[in-house]
Amino acid sequence: MSSLNRRILRRETHSSRSGATVVVLVVLALVAAYVGLEAVYDALGRKPLLFSPLDVLGSLLTAATTQGGLVIAAGIVTGLLGLVLLVIALTPGRRGRHTLDDPRLAVVVDDQVVAASLARTTRVAAALAPGQVSAWVSRREARVTITPASGALADVEAVQAAASDELAAVGYRPAVTADVRVTRSGKLGA
Numbered sequence: 001m002s003s004l005n006r007r008i009l010r011r012e013t014h015s016s017r018s019g020a021t022v023v024v025l026v027v028l029a030l031v032a033a034y035v036g037l038e039a040v041y042d043a044l045g046r047k048p049l050l051f052s053p054l055d056v057l058g059s060l061l062t063a064a065t066t067q068g069g070l071v072i073a074a075g076i077v078t079g080l081l082g083l084v085l086l087v088i089a090l091t092p093g094r095r096g097r098h099t100l101d102d103p104r105l106a107v108v109v110d111d112q113v114v115a116a117s118l119a120r121t122t123r124v125a126a127a128l129a130p131g132q133v134s135a136w137v138s139r140r141e142a143r144v145t146i147t148p149a150s151g152a153l154a155d156v157e158a159v160q161a162a163a164s165d166e167l168a169a170v171g172y173r174p175a176v177t178a179d180v181r182v183t184r185s186g187k188l189g190a
Contacts (some may be wrong), residue, residue, distance in 0.1 A: 005106040015093035083174065094139065098172040111137040115174065118142055118163055122180065125162035126154050132187055142167065142178045145148045151185030 038053050048055075063073050075104040096111035122144045126133070135144045144163055148154040163178035 005015060008106040012101060013095055013097045013108070015095050017088060017093055020085075020088050040085070046118055062085045070112045070153065096137075097169065098137075098174065098176065101173060109172065114176070118144060118166055118171075118178065121166040122163050126159045128154070140174055140176060142176050144178060144180045144182060146180065147183045147185075147187045152186065154182050156180055156182055 003064065035053050037052075038048050041048055042052055042054060097108050098114060100107040100109060115135040115137045118137070119133045120168060122135070123133040126146060126148075128146065128148065131149045132149075133144065135142060142163070144159070146154050146156075146159060160178065160180045163180055166178050167178055
């Protein structure tokens with residue numbers, strides 16, 4: 001596979017973190033604008049809109065000496081928020097897509113298409129109606145849920161084999177494994 005195809009596949013299966021960056025920057029800009037507005041109101045001798053930043057700073061300084069538990073809790077919450085933002089920044093975003101190995105083409109398949117194909121294959125293998133099988137696909141796992149008619153039993157091994165054969169025959173990257181489950185309650189009129 002050429003480097004161009006690899007680059008295309010990477011671009012189509014991964015998303016940027018620009019959305020999270022924009023949200024964080026907008027929130028920071030709004031906070032900075034509010035603090036600036038309150039500072040101007042304080043400099044003009046007017047009443048604050050909500051609260052004065054200087055009063056908040058004074059309250060924080062007295063809380064640091066008198067209420068250590070509150071300061072520790074605020075530090076833990078701030079640290080967790082920072083850790084979440086760091087993880088978002090460093091981990092790659094992922095789109096719900098898989099690739100297929102082809103030496104000539106860059107082939108990308110949406111996870112919903114994979115799920116629909118898997119649901120159809122397992123529905124045919126179990127001889128069920130379209131409304132009795134549902135499937136979803138994540139990065140490395142596909143779950144197929146079967147709802148047989150009330151009182152009827154589904155051959156889970158045959159359905160599992162059909163699902164595994166379908167996924168192996170196509171060869172998605174990253175590889176997907178199937179998990180077939182049968183609901184406890186049946187469906188009337190199926």
